Amino acid sequence: MKRTLPVNKNDYIDVVFEDLTHDGAGVAKVEGYPLFVPNGLPGEKAKVKVIKVNKSYGIGRLIELYEKSTYRVDIPATEKNKYGGCQLEHISYEGQLKYKENQVRQVLSRIGKLEDVVVHPIIGMDHPWHYRNKAQVPVGEKDGKLIAGFFKPRSHEIVDMDESVIQLPEVNEAIQTVKEICSELSIPAYHEESHQGVLRHIMARFGKQTGELMVVIITKTADIPHKNKLVEEIISRLPKVKSIVHNVNSKRTNVILGEKTKVLWGNEFIYDYIGDVKFAISALSFYQVNPVQTKVLYDKALEYADLSGTESVIDAYCGIGTISLFLAQKAKKVFGVEVVPEAIEDAKRNAKLNGIENVEFTAGEAEIVIPNWYKQGNAADVLVVDPPRKGCDEALLRTILEMKPKRIVYVSCNPSTLARDLRILEDGGYKTLEVQPVDMFPQTMHVETVVLMSRVEK
């Protein structure tokens, strides 16, 4: 029998928003049926128009706000900034922090069944704007001029953008300037549908501590028209530039970077620091986009690891070794594991760059490499994990429970999988002692959390 839904398309209804979706829309419930309404905030009462109904959820448009949230900021979320990844720009920073902290608390209790765990107040930024050190923007054409910005969601239409409120000014300036130069030189944009044209993306990366700028030009074609003039103009108009790189991506794909990379001018790397640790960043390297808060997060991880210099530590999902190099300063030896071989190459380079010798990096899947180590008799006193959104692999969690490290430090970018994994570890003999959310990405829905667990002696 067909279930009738409590709302129909084109209905006007009054709702109260209870929550936010992962992309920042308000969630209201009509007899249990969720309605997602862009721009609605938890606690607000509003009139909405139902514009779409699916079996399990509907979509509405905000028509009138009867009661505003005290956290609403009176600049409405502009389309541009939403596309640019600022889903929460219409909420005051205080409201954003409160929302994120509550989310961690609720999920740990609902999914993790961790009722009595202490969640510390979230650590936010003093200045939650202009923090991103990297941008990569698609290029298109409109009215004979180049535009660069963001794809509209679920579309191939590019929205031009002069400035992003979350990018560092140097990054905004670099993107704008390169766009202007390419426009002046009549370098054609790439057209996704016809797979014709030249310029696909412009990327800029900036080392905030060193003041070094990298510009990456990504084209479909192996050559760039007016290449020498382009380089000359970039050097003259962007004095902080230390590296200009050309990347060729000739495939029909949504992946931004292609396989061929060539330095057009300057160095292959720019450098930056997180704390005292120096990092070499190439066009293809992964590097944290908010180094200020990365330092805050990793200092906490280090504090929770509570190292005295005698410990053997495993850093699982180590990326370019950021946490490993932090930990190495206080540990006897750190073993980093990461699945992307290029990231492991970066990690090794970074260890050398800093003269850190008590680290060893291995490329492979954490859930295969670490169980193998354990079988060969290698166990860690302290284990750090920083997995991707899907959380830790079950096989890894099983090995951790057999290996029985004294402490586990869990760094997570997804509270739901964190809560799931903490429950498994609690059931296997660990206790969650500290939970510290950190705001790494202000104006967006993302929240990072670092957790300390300790082995309960039995």
Ligand code: SAH
């Ligand atoms: N701690 C890192 C970032 C971690 S992000 C840093 O500070 O740089 C999560 C990392 O896990 C990514 O680098 C990703 O490539 C890696 N990864 C994903 N699946 C993995 C697996 N099964 N085994 C090991 N690493 C994995």
